[in-house]
Amino acid sequence: MDIRKFMRSFVYAFQGMIAATKEQNMRFHLISACIVSIAGFFTGLTTMEWIAIVVAIMLVIGAEMINSAIERVVDLATAELHPLAKAAKDIAAGAVLVFAIGSVIIGVLIFFPKWF
């Protein structure tokens, strides 16, 4: 196994993470994740509840990164307006929304019984 090549791919992945943080939507997800984590810290969650919160946060952030990658590939593929380009971007954005809705449901199920 080529360790240097392996390490280089980590650097590229890290660069991808940094690039993704420049997106406005990603910043919204990161700020939301921080707020939820702080709320979880003060509310007091079980290990299983933390696992659910962490998985939800990672899924939304991961989906947003894939959405951003798809947006860039579509923009690279065509500068013209095309129904397929629209569908690709909208479906990718819709996938993020699915994960985000799921995360909100998880958050409500975990936090509401503790607060009310």
Ligand SMILES: Nc1ncnc2c1ncn2[C@@H]1O[C@H](COP(=O)(O)OP(=O)(O)OP(=O)(O)O)[C@@H](O)[C@H]1O
């Ligand atoms: N090449 C294209 N052909 C047809 N529709 C497009 C094309 N590019 C973008 N759109 C549509 O225009 C709208 C806005 O697209 P845009 O690329 O600005 O994405 P966005 O959701 O504003 O994301 P971001 O601001 O992160 O780039 C979306 O509905 C998208 O599907």
